Amino acid sequence: MQDRSDHYRRRMEDLGKRLIAAEERRRLAQIEADRTSKILGLMRRAHDIADSASDTKAFSLQYLAQLCGLMLTDGAAILMADPDGGGVHGLHEFGAATPVDRLPVSGKLPDFDYLNDCNAGSEIVAALAAHLGQRHLAWSWNTADRIGLVLIRQPFNAAQLPFSPADREVMQSALSIYSEALKRRLARDALVAAKRAAEKANRAKSEFLSTMSHELRTPLNAINGFSQMMQREVFGPLGNPHYLDYARFIHESGEHLLSLINDVLDMSRIEAGRMPLHEEALCLSTTIGTTVQLMRDQAKDHGLVLMAGLPADLPALWADRRAMKQMMINLLSNAIKFTPRGGEIQVAAEREAGGGLILSVADTGIGIPEEDQAVVLEPFRQGRSSALAGESGTGLGLSLVKALIEMHDGRLTLTSRPGEGTTVNLYFPESRLCPTDRTETGTG
Numbered sequence: 023m024q025d026r027s028d029h030y031r032r033r034m035e036d037l038g039k040r041l042i043a044a045e046e047r048r049r050l051a052q053i054e055a056d057r058t059s060k061i062l063g064l065m066r067r068a069h070d071i072a073d074s075a076s077d078t079k080a081f082s083l084q085y086l087a088q089l090c091g092l093m094l095t096d097g098a099a100i101l102m103a104d105p106d107g108g109g110v111h112g113l114h115e116f117g118a119a120t121p122v123d124r125l126p127v128s129g130k131l132p133d134f135d136y137l138n139d140c141n142a143g144s145e146i147v148a149a150l151a152a153h154l155g156q157r158h159l160a161w162s163w164n165t166a167d168r169i170g171l172v173l174i175r176q177p178f179n180a181a182q183l184p185f186s187p188a189d190r191e192v193m194q195s196a197l198s199i200y201s202e203a204l205k206r207r208l209a210r211d212a213l214v215a216a217k218r219a220a221e222k223a224n225r226a227k228s229e230f231l232s233t234m235s236h237e238l239r240t241p242l243n244a245i246n247g248f249s250q251m252m253q254r255e256v257f258g259p260l261g262n263p264h265y266l267d268y269a270r271f272i273h274e275s276g277e278h279l280l281s282l283i284n285d286v287l288d289m290s291r292i293e294a295g296r297m298p299l300h301e302e303a304l305c306l307s308t309t310i311g312t313t314v315q316l317m318r319d320q321a322k323d324h325g326l327v328l329m330a331g332l333p334a335d336l337p338a339l340w341a342d343r344r345a346m347k348q349m350m351i352n353l354l355s356n357a358i359k360f361t362p363r364g365g366e367i368q369v370a371a372e373r374e375a376g377g378g379l380i381l382s383v384a385d386t387g388i389g390i391p392e393e394d395q396a397v398v399l400e401p402f403r404q405g406r407s408s409a410l411a412g413e414s415g416t417g418l419g420l421s422l423v424k425a426l427i428e429m430h431d432g433r434l435t436l437t438s439r440p441g442e443g444t445t446v447n448l449y450f451p452e453s454r455l456c457p458t459d460r461t462e463t464g465t466g
């Protein structure tokens with residue numbers, strides 16, 4: 023009888039132990055799940071807050087508020103090491119954490135520690151608790167980033183939820199997440215600031231160029247005007263024929279300089295967004311026809327044939343007349359400059375499958391090596407073909423055409439083969455083509 027009751031008692035005890043162990047495992051699993059969900063929740067929120075907060079201080083305070091809600095604490099603070107390493111001070115404080123003035127540090131800071139009624143905590147944690155007038159706090163330190171996190175629970179709260187070693191993982195994760203989100207935000211802010219500075223510098227450059235060009239044009243007009251009068255001997259003969267040559271040379275150089283200054287002025291105006299377009303419905307065959315006519319003599323002088331093949335039924339183009347002419351002149355003067363004698367230049371226009379219109383200038387010249395084709399579209403950049411042809415220039419012609427066609431919602435494409443020739447296409451979208459009744463009939 024006695025044996026049997028002993029047996030049952032042992033079995034009951036055994037069962038009891040197993041139940042207690044199972045309950046402990048369940049409790050630990052619950053803590054783990056709870057911890058994981060807290061960390062994941064923090065991660066998700068941290069990046070959202072970092073993106074939306076107005077600045078890093080607002081981000082830090084919102085993050086600490088989030089953390090307090092999640093950890094059921096009454097206050098939180100981010101601490102930072104002093105530059106000399108001799109102490110720590112508060113960077114951002116939230117809730118019950120009052121500003122943390124400098125606290126001296128001796129020795130290595132613990133990566134995690136806590137203080138409550140039954141745990142005295144390390145030197146720094148005890149000093150911090152005394153400084154803040156709090157008796158329940160947890161501490162975490164990130165040695166690499168030299169920042170720390172402090173959580174505070176006030177007594178009525180701490181009585182139910184004392185800090186414990188189980189808080190280590192969440193606190194350390196919370197600190198790493200904060201540090202990563204902060205770094206991302208700082209990098210984004212730095213990028214925005216750099217972009218603003220670059221835009222400001224670019225605006226300043228454009229304004230400087232624009233003012234300079236404008237100032238230079240006034241005296242240059244006088245030089246050009248008077249040298250032309252001298253060349254024509256308007257008020258009587260110059261005497262020595264050398265003077266006549268000099269006057270011609272002064273006039274030619276002045277005209278060259280003026281066209282260069284005008285290009286710089288146009289480019290800086292476009293870059294500063296201050297080039298107004300005077301748009302109207304242009305008859306393409308007239309506008310292009312007059313420009314081609316203008317350049318024909320120049321082409322002939324270079325031993326080149328310049329042809330224009332424009333269909334009769336082209337729609338009118340909603341565009342700026344001066345810009346259209348300038349684009350054509352720049353493209354044609356390049357074609358003339360970079361095509362050896364005996365070559366051909368063809369100007370064409372055609373409707374494009376997408377509904378738009380393509381205007382092209384093709385030559386049989388020296389071409390542009392593939393590696394130069396992107397470079398030559400940038401302002402002040404010249405390709406190797408320029409040196410090859412022994413031609414001088416500023417490197418503004420093509421970039422001006424590119425900027426002007428883009429102002430017309432279009433785009434420029436360039437195809438070229440060294441030794442075979444170059445074709446530049448200007449694409450105008452359908453929205454730029456006018457119904458026939460808007461066509462102007464001017465002389466272009």
Ligand SMILES: Nc1ncnc2c1ncn2[C@@H]1O[C@H](COP(=O)(O)OP(=O)(O)OP(=O)(O)O)[C@@H](O)[C@H]1O
Binds near residue numbers: 398419420
């Ligand atoms: N039709 C072409 N054939 C061969 N190379 C060309 C042609 N058009 C342009 N290039 C190359 O592209 C470069 C840039 O052309 P861009 O018109 O911008 O400058 P540029 O003609 O040298 O000077 P600018 O037009 O300012 O007087 C030229 O220097 C040349 O190397």
Ligand SMILES: [Mg+2]
Binds near residue numbers: 352418419420
């Ligand atoms: Mg040019």
